[in-house]
Amino acid sequence: MPQPSSSTAPSAKEGLYELGDVPELGRVPAKMLAQVIRAERFGEPIDAFKQEALDVPVLGAHEVLVYVMAAGVNYNNVWAAMGIPIDVIKTRMKRGEPEAFHVGGSDASGVVWAIGADVTNVEVGDDVVVHCGMWDHDDPNILAGKDPMLGPTQKIWGYESNWGSFAQYTKVQDHQCVPKPERLTWEEAASYMLVGATAYRMLHGWPPNIVNPGDPVLVWGGAGGLGSMAIQIVAAAGGRPVAVVSGDSKNEFCKKLGAVGVIDRRKFEHWGKLPRWSDELEYSVWLKGARGFGAAFWEALGEKRNPTIVFEHPGETTLPTSAFMCDTGGMVVICAGTTGYNATLDLRYHWMRQKRLQGSHFANDDQAIGINNLVAEGKVDPCLSRTFTFAETGACHQLMRDNKHPSGNMAILVNAPRPGLRTIAEVRAAKI
């Protein structure tokens, strides 16, 4: 079991290495630096994260210790920092885990530093990218050959689990490790997996509603983490993505990624929950807004066709429009409710046009490998827009919380001392 103790006064005597001071390959120190969330600090991310020295976690038989070069920034640790919609620490402690703190971080690139007794797929010294899908290897659902993401033991590493990537070492399950694409820097390699694999499952994981050549697809938040991946995945499959954004500067960004058109959502005002269907005046105002948005989609696409897939995550404010404009027999696939959870839709359009509303959550191993291959082949760019220092972990989550973060994805340097490095040899040399 991992040791729950922590201290705020790291010292070399305790076996703690400074960031970027790389130990001999495979030598595991007693302590590590981590950006830690505690319940008493729940609130704005800028204040919730604090650097502490913690004991390095101990591995189980199917687990891997990864020396973290860089970590990715995702919305889930904005939620973890705020303690909503769930208190991740309390939830874990209820499950019997002892640590009264959260080490978040659900994206990482790094080097395999130690492996458990039953690990066979990676070796000490391998350069890896870590995906965030966790499940017990003996989960009954998984033993029955079903999708692990539908199993009862499924969790998201670095959000529902402790020991994520905002620390010098992270503890992961063996199957979470995929090969790091050699051409990428450490920070690029840490930036795409969570959003990329989530988008891949949403667009390729729900047959028969998968993206096919020529298909029009509406992508909400096209310049965001998920959206930037979705545009490229649709384009790589020969589909025609239309992105929605707020802000002129995001248009070009989306078009460069392969969007055939871009809609500025600030031109519309019909957002939010649907008015009651029997309120004719209110409803007609909403319908006018939704039809106007549909017309903007046709214009951006260059053709009067509705989206066969609507790639959803804003949730409450946008779902009524998504469900309305989705093509007959098409799918609204949704993985989040960033603006709220009480989604409304007009069921008349839903059943008469036989649409599908599909929930989707992260990805299984095959889907993580799917996006990793697209990145390795250069068909999907990680869209790394900004790299932060370890001390800026709270600051970059705050930017995300305030929707002031740059387009694409963000990363944090953990042990990598500066951007632009691709191997451990380069990291060691950079320190000297």
Ligand SMILES: NC(=O)c1ccc[n+]([C@@H]2O[C@H](COP(=O)([O-])OP(=O)(O)OC[C@H]3O[C@@H](n4cnc5c(N)ncnc54)[C@H](OP(=O)(O)O)[C@@H]3O)[C@@H](O)[C@H]2O)c1
């Ligand atoms: N379930 C999963 O597996 C999973 C995986 C990844 C992410 N998520 C969740 O998905 C959500 C998005 O994640 P992300 O990494 O893409 O975040 P992100 O980089 O912040 O992008 C979200 C985008 O949503 C758009 N947006 C914000 N408010 C909006 C509104 N009121 N109406 C329409 N669009 C709005 C913004 O674009 P514009 O302002 O330009 O429109 C923003 O760029 C988060 O809630 C995250 O937790 C879930």
